[in-house]
Amino acid sequence: xxxxxxxxxxxxxxxxxxxxxxxxxxxxxxxxxxxxxxxxxxxxxxxxxxxxxxxxxxxxxxxxxxxxxxxxxxxxxxxxxxxxxxxxxxxxxxxxxxxxxxxxxxxxxxxxxxxxxxxxxxxxxxxxxxxxxxxxxxxxxxxxxxxxxxxxxxxxxxxxxxxxxxxxxxxxxxxxxxxxxxxxxxxxxxxxxxxxxxxxxxxxxxxxxxxxxxxxxxxxxxxxxxxxxxxxxxxxxxxxxxxxxxxxxxxxxxxxxxxxxxxxxxxxxxxxxxxxxxxxxxxxxxxxxxxxxxxxxxxxxxxxxxxxxxxxxxxxxxxxxxxxxxxxxxxxxxxxxxxxxxxxxxxxxxxxxxxxxxxxxxxxxxxxxxxxxxxxxxxxxxxxxxxxxxxxxxxxxxxxxxxxxxxxxxxxxxxxxxxxxxxx
Amino acid sequence: xxxxxxxxxxxxxxxxxxxxxxxxxxxxxxxxxxxxxxxxxxxxxxxxxxxxxxxxxxxxxxxxxxxxxxxxxxxxxxxxxxxxxxxxxxxxxxxxxxxxxxxxxxxxxxxxxxxxxxxxxxxxxxxxxxxxxxxxxxxxxxxxxxxxxxxxxxxxxxxxxxxxxxxxxxxxxxxxxxxxxxxxxxxxxxxxxxxxxxxxxxxxxxxxxxxxxxxxxxxxxxxxxxxxxxxxxxxxxxxxxxxxxxxxxxxxxxxxxxxxxxxxxxxxxxxxxxxxxxxxxxxxxxxxxxxxxxxxxxxxxxxxxxxxxxxxxxxxxxxxxxxxxxxxxxxxxxxxxxxxxxxxxxxxxxxxxxxxxxxxxxxxxxxxxxxxxxxxxxxxxxxxxxxxxxxxxxxxxxxxxxxxxxxxxxxxxxxxxxxxxxxx
Numbered sequence: 150x151x152x153x154x155x156x157x158x159x160x161x162x163x164x165x166x167x168x169x170x171x172x173x174x175x176x177x178x179x180x181x182x183x184x185x186x187x188x189x190x191x192x193x194x195x196x197x198x199x200x201x202x203x204x205x206x207x208x209x210x211x212x213x214x215x216x217x218x219x220x221x222x223x224x225x226x227x228x229x230x231x232x233x234x235x236x237x238x239x240x241x242x243x244x245x246x247x248x249x250x251x252x253x254x255x256x257x258x259x260x261x262x263x264x265x266x267x268x269x270x271x272x273x274x275x276x277x278x279x280x281x282x283x284x285x286x287x288x289x290x291x292x293x294x295x296x297x298x299x300x301x302x303x304x305x306x307x308x309x310x311x312x313x314x315x316x317x318x319x320x321x322x323x324x325x326x327x328x329x330x331x332x333x334x335x336x337x338x339x340x341x342x343x344x345x346x347x348x349x350x351x352x353x354x355x356x357x358x359x360x361x362x363x364x365x366x367x368x369x370x371x372x373x374x375x376x377x378x379x380x381x382x383x384x385x386x387x388x389x390x391x392x393x394x395x396x397x398x399x400x401x402x403x404x405x406x407x408x409x410x411x412x413x414x415x416x417x418x419x420x421x422x423x424x425x426x427x428x429x430x431x432x433x434x435x436x437x438x439x440x441x442x443x444x445x446x447x448x449x450x451x452x453x454x455x456x457x458x459x460x461x462x463x464x465x466x467x468x469x470x471x472x473x474x475x476x477x478x479x480x481x482x483x484x485x486x487x488x489x490x491x492x493x494x495x496x497x498x499x500x501x502x503x504x505x506x507x508x509x510x511x512x513x514x515x516x517x518x519x520x521x522x523x524x525x526x527x528x529x530x531x532x533x534x535x536x537x538x539x540x541x542x543x544x545x546x547x548x549x550x551x552x553x554x555x556x557x558x559x560x561x562x563x564x565x566x567x568x569x570x571x572x573x
Numbered sequence: 574x575x576x577x578x579x580x581x582x583x584x585x586x587x588x589x590x591x592x593x594x595x596x597x598x599x600x601x602x603x604x605x606x607x608x609x610x611x612x613x614x615x616x617x618x619x620x621x622x623x624x625x626x627x628x629x630x631x632x633x634x635x636x637x638x639x640x641x642x643x644x645x646x647x648x649x650x651x652x653x654x655x656x657x658x659x660x661x662x663x664x665x666x667x668x669x670x671x672x673x674x675x676x677x678x679x680x681x682x683x684x685x686x687x688x689x690x691x692x693x694x695x696x697x698x699x700x701x702x703x704x705x706x707x708x709x710x711x712x713x714x715x716x717x718x719x720x721x722x723x724x725x726x727x728x729x730x731x732x733x734x735x736x737x738x739x740x741x742x743x744x745x746x747x748x749x750x751x752x753x754x755x756x757x758x759x760x761x762x763x764x765x766x767x768x769x770x771x772x773x774x775x776x777x778x779x780x781x782x783x784x785x786x787x788x789x790x791x792x793x794x795x796x797x798x799x800x801x802x803x804x805x806x807x808x809x810x811x812x813x814x815x816x817x818x819x820x821x822x823x824x825x826x827x828x829x830x831x832x833x834x835x836x837x838x839x840x841x842x843x844x845x846x847x848x849x850x851x852x853x854x855x856x857x858x859x860x861x862x863x864x865x866x867x868x869x870x871x872x873x874x875x876x877x878x879x880x881x882x883x884x885x886x887x888x889x890x891x892x893x894x895x896x897x898x899x900x901x902x903x904x905x906x907x908x909x910x911x912x913x914x915x916x917x918x919x920x921x922x923x924x925x926x927x928x929x930x931x932x933x934x935x936x937x938x939x940x941x942x943x944x945x946x947x948x949x950x951x952x953x954x955x956x957x958x959x960x961x962x963x964x965x966x967x968x969x970x971x972x973x974x975x976x977x978x979x980x981x982x983x984x985x986x987x988x989x990x991x992x993x994x995x996x997x
Contacts, residue, residue, distance in 0.1 A: 185643070193641045197629035200864070205621035217617045217832040219609070247671050252858040263687050263697065263721070273687065273697075292856045297687070404859065408641040411864040432716045434676040435828065438862065440624070440835040 152566060153485040164567040167560055171517065174557050179518030181554040186337070186496035187545040188409050191465050195458065196407045199448045203440065210446070216439035222430045223423070224415070228442040232415040234452035235371060236401065238385055241420045244427065247437045250402035250414035254364060255293050257398055257416070260429065261327070262297050266360035267395075267425055272327050273297075280364075281319060281329035283311040285499060285527030285538050287337040290330040290366070294529070301529035302326070306336070310343035313350045324357040328364055334379055335369035338499040338527055338540035340492025342379045352387035354396070363388075365399045371456065372405060373494035374463035374470065378456075385417065395419045403445060405496065406455065406462070413437070413445050466496075469543040473498060473555045480559035486566035489541075498541040499527070506565040507536045513561035519554045576990060577909040588991040591984055595941065598981050603942030605978040610761070610920035611969040612833050615889050619882065620831045623872045627864065634870070640863035646854045647847075648839070652866040656839040658876035659795060660825065662809055665844045668851065671861045674826040674838035678788060679717050681822055681840070684853065685751070686721050690784035691819075691849055696751050697721075704788075705743060705753035707735040709923060709951030709962050711761040714754040714790070718953070725953035726750070730760070734767035737774045748781040752788055758803055759793035762923040762951055762964035764916025766803045776811035778820075787812075789823045795880065796829060797918035798887035798894065802880075809841065819843045827869060829920065830882065837861070837869050890920075893967040897922060897979045904983035910990035913965075922965040923951070930989040931960045937985035943978045 155163065208217050210225040223229070224245020233240040246253045262273045272278045280294050284303040294301050302319065305312045310333070320326050331351070333343040343351075351363060365384055373379060384397045395418065403412035417423075430436070449455045474491055477500075481487045489500040502510050507524035514521050522540040525531040541558070543551055579587065632641050634649040647653070648669020657664040670677045686702070689695045696702045704718050708727040718725050726743065729736045734757070744750050755775070757767040767775075775787060789808055797803060808821045819842065827836035841847075854860070873879045898915055901924075905911045913924040926934050931948035938945050946964040949955040965982070967975055 187643050190639070193639070194629075200627045200629055200632060201625065203624045205618075205624055208624060215614070215617075217834060219611050219828075219833045221834070248862045249859045255857045259683055259687065263683065289856070296853070296856045404643075408864065409643045410641060410645070410860060411862045429720070432713070432720045433679045435673045436834060438672045438835045438865065440832065441862065441865070 151483060151485045152570065157571065160567050160571055164564065164571070167564050167567070171513070171560050171564060174517045174560065177518070179553065179557065181518060181546055181550050181557075182520045183542050183546065183551070183554050183558070184520045184522045185545065186405070186542050188405060189465070189469070189545050189547065191547075192462055192544070193408060195461050196448065199407060199444045202444050202447045208440065208443065210439070210443055214439065216443045219435050221439050222434070222436040223427055224437060225439050225442050225446070227446040228413060231446060231449060231451070231455070232401070232417070235455060236367065236399065236417055237383055238417055239420075242385060242417045242423060244416050244423050244430075245437055245442060246414040246416065248404070248410065248412055248414060248441065250366070250368065250400040250404070250416070251289055253414055253416050254290070254366065254400055257364070258293050258297055258299075258328070261360075261362065266362065267422075269360050272360070276325055279323065279326045281311070281316060281326060282529045283330065283336070284529060285338055285533075285540070286330060287332060287366070288522070288526040288531075290364070291529050303529050306339060306341060308341060310336075310341060310347035313347055317350065317354065320354050320356040320358070320361060322357060326356065327358050327360060328362045330364050330366065332366045332368065333381060333384070334367060335372055335492060335495025337368070337495065338497035338538075339490055340495045340497065340499070343381055345382050348382040348384060348387055352384060352391040352393060352396075354393070361396065363397045365397045367399055367401045368405070369495045370401060371459050372496070374467040375493040379494070385419070395422050398422070406458065407445060407448070411441060413442055466544055468548060469551055470498070472548055472551050473541060473543045476552070476555045476559060480556070481562060484563070484566075487562055496542060496544055498543065500539045500541050501537045502539065502562055503566050503569055504535045504537050506562070506569050507533060507539050509565040509568065510558075510561045511539060513564055514558055517557045517561070519557045521558070575907060575909045576994065581995065584991050584995055588988065588995070591988050591991070595937070595984050595988060598941045598984065601942070603977065603981065605942060605970055605974050605981075606944045607966050607970065607975070607978050607982070608944045608946045609969065610829070610966050612829060613889070613893070613969050613971065615971070616886055616968070617832060619885050620872065623831060623868045626868050626871045632864065632867070634863070634867055638863065640867045643859050645863050646858070646860040647851055648861060649863050649866050649870070651870040652837060655870060655873060655875070655879070656825070656841070659879060660791065660823065660841055661807055662841055663844075666809060666841045666847060668840050668847050668854075669861055669866060670838040670840065672826075672828070672834065672836055672838060672865065674790070674792065674824040674828070674840070675713055677838055677840050678714070678790065678824055681788070682717050682721055682723075682752070685784075685786065690786065691846075693784050696784070700749055703747065703750045705735070705740060705750060706953045707754065707760070708953060709762055709957075709964070710754060711756060711790070712946070712950040714788070715953050727953050730763060730765060732765060734760075734765060734771035737771055741774065741778065744778050744780040744782070744785060746781060750780065751782050751784060752786045754788050754790065756790045756792065757805060757808070758791060759796055759916060759919025761792070761919065762921035762962075764914055764919045764921065764923065767805055769806050772806040772808060772811055776808060776815040776817060776820075778817070785820065787821045789821045791823055791825045792829070793919045794825060795883050796920070798891040799917040803918070809843070819846050822846070830879065830886070831869060831872070835865060837866055890968055892972060893975055894922070896972055896975045897965060897967045900976070900979045900983060904980070905986060908987070908990075911986055920966060920968055922967065924963045924965050925961045926963065926986055927990050927993055928959045928961050930986070930993050931957060931963050933989040933992065934982075934985045935963060937988055938982055941981045941985070943981045945982070
C-alpha cells in the first residue's frame, strides 16, 4: 500500500484503524524515551571496572604526578597520549578538559566573543557575529549560538557533508561569519561522514574573517558499529598544508566510551593555539580532575584497549539500531510518507516525515508516552523550514522498550501523514 | 638585638655573618615550596578511602540517580544537602559544580561581562568595569579581573575586614563598580574573619550599580585549626533583610577538605539566581561529574562527618603553622624588621618585611631553593605599594622541609632588611 494512491475514503478507513491501535498504546501509560543520545545501562556496565580501578596506594600517574592534588592544568601526559592516538595527532596539540566537551565548546565560543581569537578584537565588539550551521545538526551547538546572540546561517547537508559551494561563497563574502559547526564523522543526526574533498575544501577556505574558526566536534570519531573505523583526512594536517594551521578547534570526549557523565573531554588545535589556551587556564581553573584521567588511563591502557572496548559497545548499539531500522522498514517502507538513513555509526537516525508532519508526529508520540527529540530541534532556532525532520536516538532504552517505542513512533508517523493528506 | 639600634658597622658585621649562614643553605641545593595553598600528602591521605568507596554495583545516588550517566545539571540532592549544611542555607540555594570553585568564579564573571546580571545590559557594554579588591588579597581573584580588563580598586583591610567607610563611599558613587571580592572567613592571606558589623554593612550596601555583585569566596569557612568554627552572620539572610537578596554569589569547595584536584565545588545564591543560572547550565555543559559527588556523599555522609574529618586536618595544619610561627618568633621577634599574623585557620600567614624589602627577600629565598609566592602577588596588578607583603603557605611541605624552608626565609628577611638599612 502506498498512501499516495489511496482514495479519500480509503484514507479515512485506514486512519480509523490506526487510531484504534494508537489508543491501545495510549492506554498502556508508557514512559519511553528516544530523545537523547544517552548510553544505555548495558553500555555503561562495560566500564564498571573503572569504579574500582584505583586504590589507596594508586593515585600517581605513571609520569609521576600526584593525581589527588592541584596542578596539571592541561591533563596528565598519559591521558594526552591516549587522545593523541585516537585523533592521530601529537600530544602537544591536545588540551585535556573536564568531563564535558560541550563545556569546552561553550568556553571557546565565550572567550572568542569576549576576548577574540588570540587577543584579537573580541568578536562581540566587531558587530553582529554569525556562524554557519550545517542543518540538520546538533541542537546543543545551536543553543550555544543562541545564548551568545550569534546569528545562525543554515547550510544544507549533502551525503558528502555541508554543501561546500555555499560554504565557500558565504565565508569569502562576509567578515562577520566567524565560525562553523562541523560534526565530520557520523554527523548528528544524519550519520554522514564528510568526504575527503569536503575536508580538503574546508581546510582551504578563504574566509573574509581572519579570525574564523572551524568548531570541529569529532564526538563520534570511533563510534562505528558496522564496518571499520571511518578515516577522513586529518583536519589539522590539511589546514597546515592549506596555510590555515590555527583554524580548527577539535573537540572529542570519552562520554560515549566510558561513563557518560564521568568521562574525560579534550580539545585539540595547533601547538600555538594550545599554548595560548593554557595561559588562560591558569587564570580560569585549578585544572581538570586528574583522578578521573588516571582511571581512564588504567582502564583503557592504550589505543588498542579503547578500540577493543568500542567493539563491545558497537555490538550493543548495532542491535538497538537494527531493532529500530527493522521496524521502520516493516511498518513504513513503500507507504510514500517517510525517509530515513541507515548509518554505520554515531548515535542517531535522521527521519523525515511528509512535509508539515514532524511536529504532529512528535506530539502524538508524546501523548502515547514516548518522548522524542522536539521536532525542529535539528535546525537553528528550532525551525525546520519543512517541519519534517525528527531525530531518533535508539541507544538509551532496552531492546524491548525500544521495540515498543518505535512501533508507537511508526503509528504516529502514519496517523500524522493521513491527517495531513486528508486536509489537502 | 633590635636592628634599628645597630650602628652601621654593627650592621655590616651582622650582615657578613648572615651571609655565611645563607651561603651554607645555597650550597645545599634545596628545593622547597611554600608558595601555594596546597594540601600536603599527609592531609590527602586522610581521604584515601574515597578512592575505593564505590564499586561496580554502587553508582546510584540514594535519591535514585544513575551517577554514571548524563543528567543532574545542578548536582545530586545529597551533595546539595551537604553543601547546604556547611553553608547553613537551603539546598535550593545551591548549585553544585565541577572540581573547581575558581572555575565557577571565572564563569560567573565571564557571564556577567558578556550577558550582564540576569540578562541585563552586559557589563562589558556598559563601559569600563571596576571591582573592589580588599588588599592584601587572593592573587587568583585579581588574575580573573585582569583577564577581563576589569579595573581593580584596592581597599585596605582592617582586623574586621575591608575598610567599610571606603567601600560604602566607593560603591555609592560609581555605577561602574560592579563587584567586590570577599574572603569573609580566614581571608587570604591575612586570616582575618569579617566582623558582624562588616557583614551587616556589606549586606546593606547601596551601590550605584543596580547589577553590583558580592563575590563571596567562602573557601575557608570550616578551615579553623585552633578553637571552634568561626560563625559570622549569614550573608544570604542579611542581604534578604537589607533588601538586596540577589547581591551575594557565594563560592566554596571540598578542594581543601577531600582531594585538592578532585573535590567538588559549589556556588550559592538566592533561589531565583540559582534558577537563572541553571537555565544557562543546560546550554553550557552536560553537568558535573556525579560519581565524584557520590564518592563525597558516601565518604563524609553528613555535616558531622565533614567536621570530624576537618578535626584531623586541623591537627596536621596546626603542627605546620606552629613550626613556621615558632621559627618566626625565635628568629625575628624584637628585631624591628618584620610583622606577621597568627591565624586560627585558613592556609596562610601574611608577613610584612620592612618597606621595600619583600621582593629582595623572595629573591634571596629563590636563590637558596625556597619558592615563595611572588612578592606583590597579594595586591592588584602584583603591585604592593610598600613592597613589604609576603604570603607564606605552610601546608604543602612536610614538617622537616618546612623547618628548613622557614629558616632560610628568616635569614633572607634579615639580610634584605640589613641591606636596605645600609643604603639609607
